[in-house]
Amino acid sequence: MIFLDTTKAKTSASDYTEIDLTISLDSAESQHGQINFSSQLKLTGNLINEKGLIILNGLIEGQGEITCGSCLEFFKFPVKAEIMEIYYSQLSIGSQPNEEWVYYKGNTIDITSEVKKAVLLSLPMKIICKDDCKGLCSGCGHNLNLGKCSCNIEDIDIRLAVLKKLLD
Ligand SMILES: [Zn+2]
Numbered sequence: 769m770i771f772l773d774t775t776k777a778k779t780s781a782s783d784y785t786e787i788d789l790t791i792s793l794d795s796a797e798s799q800h801g802q803i804n805f806s807s808q809l810k811l812t813g814n815l816i817n818e819k820g821l822i823i824l825n826g827l828i829e830g831q832g833e834i835t836c837g838s839c840l841e842f843f844k845f846p847v848k849a850e851i852m853e854i855y856y857s858q859l860s861i862g863s864q865p866n867e868e869w870v871y872y873k874g875n876t877i878d879i880t881s882e883v884k885k886a887v888l889l890s891l892p893m894k895i896i897c898k899d900d901c902k903g904l905c906s907g908c909g910h911n912l913n914l915g916k917c918s919c920n921i922e923d924i925d926i927r928l929a930v931l932k933k934l935l936d
């Protein structure tokens with residue numbers, strides 16, 4: 769769980785509080801599979817108190833681990849996600865809350881699910897471990913980043929044989 773203390777934001781005369789937090793997330797479920805966070809993430813940004821609404825603007829940075837979409841190996845990738853959320857409590861609204869606002873009670877806000885959501889939104893459409901990831905052999909499933917497999921050699925042999933035939 770990641771908690772934000774809003775006490776300062778609520779009492780500060782400037783209504784603007786800097787935040788610089790180390791946050792712990794264990795894992796998150798993405799469309800590309802599970803992301804693990806073996807090290808802590810950093811959240812920097814600010815809180816604005818707008819007539820009782822707490823507006824969070826920040827940047828989440830760190831490192832995650834995810835499965836490569838091409839070779840299926842687990843690899844580390846840099847996390848860089850923007851977060852923008854509006855939190856409301858019973859006291860901060862005169863009328864109906866906007867449906868995108870998140871409800872909170874007391875002086876702390878649990879931002880765990882919004883942090884996860886921001887990280888998931890920051891992921892690219894296709895996740896690969898490196899630009900030149902060779903992926904898996906469609907024949908035997910061998911990870912071609914680790915070297916050639918025997919299917920490959922056969923393919924080359926066939927091509928060579930065809931070429932030889934043409935030359936003959
Ligand atoms: Zn890969």
Ligand SMILES: [Zn+2]
Pocket residue numbers: 905906907908909910917918919920
């Ligand atoms: Zn193969």
